[in-house]
Amino acid sequence: MSDIHTIPYKIYLEEHEMPKAWYNVRADMKNKPAPLLHPGTHQPMTAADLEPVFCKELVQQELDDVTPYIDIPQEIRDFYKMYRPSPLVRAYCLEEKLQTPAKIYYKFEGNNTSGSHKLNSAIAQAYYAKKQGLKGVTTETGAGQWGTALSMACAYLGLDCQVYMVKCSYEQKPFRREVMRTYGAQVTPSPSNTTEVGRKILAEHPGTSGSLGCAISEAVEAAANQEGYRYVLGSVLNQVLLHQSIIGLETKAALDKYNITPDVIIGCAGGGSNLGGLISPFVGEILRGEKQYRIIAVEPASCPSLTRGKYAYDFCDTGMVTPLAKMYTLGSNFIPSASHAGGLRYHGMSSTVSQLYHDGFLEAVSVEQTKVFEAATYFAKVEGILPAPESSHAIRVAMDEAIQCRETGEEKTIVFGLTGTGYFDMVAYQRFNDGEMTDRIPTDEELAASLAQLPKVD
Ligand SMILES: *Cc1c(COP(=O)(O)O)cnc(C)c1O
Numbered sequence: 001m002s003d004i005h006t007i008p009y010k011i012y013l014e015e016h017e018m019p020k021a022w023y024n025v026r027a028d029m030k031n032k033p034a035p036l037l038h039p040g041t042h043q044p045m046t047a048a049d050l051e052p053v054f055c056k057e058l059v060q061q062e063l064d065d066v067t068p069y070i071d072i073p074q075e076i077r078d079f080y081k082m083y084r085p086s087p088l089v090r091a092y093c094l095e096e097k098l099q100t101p102a103k104i105y106y107k108f109e110g111n112n113t114s115g116s117h118k119l120n121s122a123i124a125q126a127y128y129a130k131k132q133g134l135k136g137v138t139t140e141t142g143a144g145q146w147g148t149a150l151s152m153a154c155a156y157l158g159l160d161c162q163v164y165m166v167k168c169s170y171e172q173k174p175f176r177r178e179v180m181r182t183y184g185a186q187v188t189p190s191p192s193n194t195t196e197v198g199r200k201i202l203a204e205h206p207g208t209s210g211s212l213g214c215a216i217s218e219a220v221e222a223a224a225n226q227e228g229y230r231y232v233l234g235s236v237l238n239q240v241l242l243h244q245s246i247i248g249l250e251t252k253a254a255l256d257k258y259n260i261t262p263d264v265i266i267g268c269a270g271g272g273s274n275l276g277g278l279i280s281p282f283v284g285e286i287l288r289g290e291k292q293y294r295i296i297a298v299e300p301a302s303c304p305s306l307t308r309g310k311y312a313y314d315f316c317d318t319g320m321v322t323p324l325a326k327m328y329t330l331g332s333n334f335i336p337s338a339s340h341a342g343g344l345r346y347h348g349m350s351s352t353v354s355q356l357y358h359d360g361f362l363e364a365v366s367v368e369q370t371k372v373f374e375a376a377t378y379f380a381k382v383e384g385i386l387p388a389p390e391s392s393h394a395i396r397v398a399m400d401e402a403i404q405c406r407e408t409g410e411e412k413t414i415v416f417g418l419t420g421t422g423y424f425d426m427v428a429y430q431r432f433n434d435g436e437m438t439d440r441i442p443t444d445e446e447l448a449a450s451l452a453q454l455p456k457v458d
Contacts, residue, residue, distance in 0.1 A: 004092060011254040013085040019249040020072060022242045024061075025280040026352060027068035028287040031359055033238065033351035034326035036062075037313060042457055045323050053220060055230050057128040061239040068284075070242065072124075079123045079156060080246070083112040088254040089383075089418075095402065097382045102405035104398060105262070106418040107251045107278065108385070113179070116343075116388065116420030117274045118149035118234050121243035125232045126153035135228035136160025140190065140215030143342025144169055144176030145388075145420065146234030151183035161185040162229075164192070164218045168209035169342065176424050190215040197221050197319050212346065213318025213332060220321055235271030236316065236325070236350050244277025251415065252281045262293060264401055266416040268393040269297040269306065269364070270343045272350030278417045283361055295362040297353065298393040300372070301441045303336035305329055305349045306357055306364035308447060313457040314348060324455060327354040330442075331450030337440035340369065340428030341389040347450075367396050368439040373432040375399050376422070388420035389428050 026032055035044040050059045061070065072080070091104040109117035129137050136159050141147030147163040154161035163185050170177055170189040180187050190210045191198040195218045201208065216233075223231035234240065255262065265282055267275035275297050285291040297306055305328045315332040316322040329348040330336075336345045349357075356362055376392035378399070379385070387395060398416040405412050422429065431437045 007090055007258050007260070009092060010087040010089050011257065012087055013250060013253055013257070015081060015085070017253055018077065018080065018085050019246055019253070020077070021069040022072055023245040023249055023280050023284060024064060024068055024070055024242050025245070025276070025284055026065045026238065028284045029355065030287070031355055032065045033355045036323040036325055037457065039315065039320065039322070039324055042324070053223060053231050055125070055128045055132050055134065057131065058125060058239050061242055062237060073127060076124055076127050080120070083119070084246070085250050086111055088251055091383055093382050094379065094399075098399065098402050098406065100402040100406045101409060101411045102402040103411065103413045104402055105413070105415045106398070107247055107415070108418045109247065109274070110385070110388070110418065110421035114145060114149035114152055115423060116145045116149065117244060117247060117277070118146045119152060120246050120277070121234060121240045121273065122146070122149035122153040123156070124243040126150065126157050126159055129230055129232070130157045130159055134159070134230055136162060137230055137232045138162045138164070138219040138223040139232050139234065140164045140166070140212060140219045142166050142169060142212040142215070142345065144173050144424065145343055147185065147187070148176055148179050150232065150234070151180040151185035154185065155183040162222060163187045164190040164215040164222070166190055166210040166212055166215050172427060173424055190218050192218065195221045197321070211318055211335060216317035217319025217321050235273040235346070236348065238350075238352055240273045241276035241280065241350055241352050244273045245280040247274065247277040247417065248279060248281045251278060255415070260413060262415040263412040264294045264296065264414045266296045266298060266394050266398050266401070266414065268344060268390050268417070268419060269299050269349065269353065270390060271346050271348070272353035274417050274419045276350055276353050279362070283356060286361060296397055297357065297362055297364040298397045299364060299366050300341055300344050300393065301366040301368045301439060303330065303345050303347070304366040305347065307366045309349070310451050310454070311354060311358055312454050314454055316348060324457065325351050327351050328357065329454070330447060331453055333453050334447070334450040340425065340431065340437075341372070341393065343388070343390040344393065365397060367393055368441070370432070370437050370439055372396050373429070373437060377432070385418065386422045387418060388422045389425050391417070391419040394418070
């Protein structure tokens with residue numbers, strides 16, 4: 001704990017130091033992420049194509065590859081102030097316990113009721129919907145974090161919020177459901193008989209417990225069928241990465257305040273929004289030739305889109321109603337095993353993160369669930385925060401890096417994203433504590449079978 005007197009446990013920015021603009025990393029990318037394609041014509045989606053589904057201003061953000069900084073409206077900044085700036089924590093206790101010369105920092109995004117970083121984009125999306133004069137928004141939620149965040153944002157702005165929640169989560173996570181209902185959201189287990197696509201799926205697969213891809217299809221249909229409603233999405237899209245850049249901008253400002261330069265930056269990757277947001281300002285420096293960093297994306301071995309997927313155009317949902325996105329994908333028909341990191345069970349990856357990975361700006365590793373929970377419980381005991389299973393993927397790799405520094409004697413500075421708390425994931429912890437957790441890794445044959453069904457795009 002050599003520098004404990006010079007660098008605080010928690011580096012908090014002052015309120016006035018909070019970023020006033022989001023950073024759009026696409027502006028500095030030489031190879032831009034590939035455009036979304038219309039699922040029927042395979043032509044790039046225009047603003048006119050996207051506006052019936054998404055809010056107008058969000059469509060502009062989605063398509064903007066050139067503007068580096070986009071102002072954060074004052075109303076959103078006022079909301080951010082309720083739980084931001086979030087702390088950048090020096091993991092002194094973890095360093096000591098691991099006996100490592102490495103310096104470990106984590107950016108903690110779990111300090112709000114929804115319990116994760118998703119609120120950063122939820123409030124932005126709800127704000128633009130309100131500004132457009134809409135009545136409400138529809139969305140899907142898998143593990144429940146996104147639905148919770150969106151419910152909070154909509155309640156704050158007085159917008160109606162309709163959430164299609166994957167049926168097995170709806171049943172297994174009654175407390176998440178009740179938080180959403182407390183904030184006034186209408187929560188429907190998916191598949192449901194309230195939409196045509198839901199009725200079709202129910203007829204074909206009676207008794208199904210649902211999937212994220214199926215809930216997306218229902219939410220999109222529900223938005224299209226109601227006057228004054230639009231669909232919103234909590235990850236994957238460029239606009240979501242843009243909003244999440246607040247994580248990276250704050251992290252960089254806090255590090256700069258104490259003249260700290262990270263060597264390694266680590267984040268978990270589901271759809272890529274927290275990782276993309278955390279790394280954006282640092283990748284910007286790499287892209288502009290100013291600095292070098294090692295960046296690592298961590299994904300579950302049960303759903304390894306970057307490490308074992310294919311870089312190709314694919315649907316974003318199972319019902320094949322969404323536009324096609326070029327991304328690292330396992331195929332939209334791929335159903336990952338029932339892992340406990342629900343937020344990382346997505347077949348694809350943000351097209352921005354995919355392009356950066358393709359161009360060699362970041363590495364990716366996959367980790368097994370039991371190893372992740374070993375790290376999660378270790379971290380909970382040492383650092384006092386009970387981490388979300390998703391976040392614990394990043395903890396695992398940060399710890400492995402620090403342990404390696406112990407062997408080599410290197411004093412690396414490691415920064416990782418701690419995206420949320422695990423209070424609603426106690427069933428997962430229970431499995432782990434009872435020794436009943438398993439690692440289900442897809443075989444090459446299984447992946448080949450789902451990748452064989454990718455849409456043909458030339
Ligand atoms: C949703 C979620 C993730 C994964 O989503 P990304 O879009 O990849 O960031 C990670 N951690 C937590 C706590 C989440 O809720």
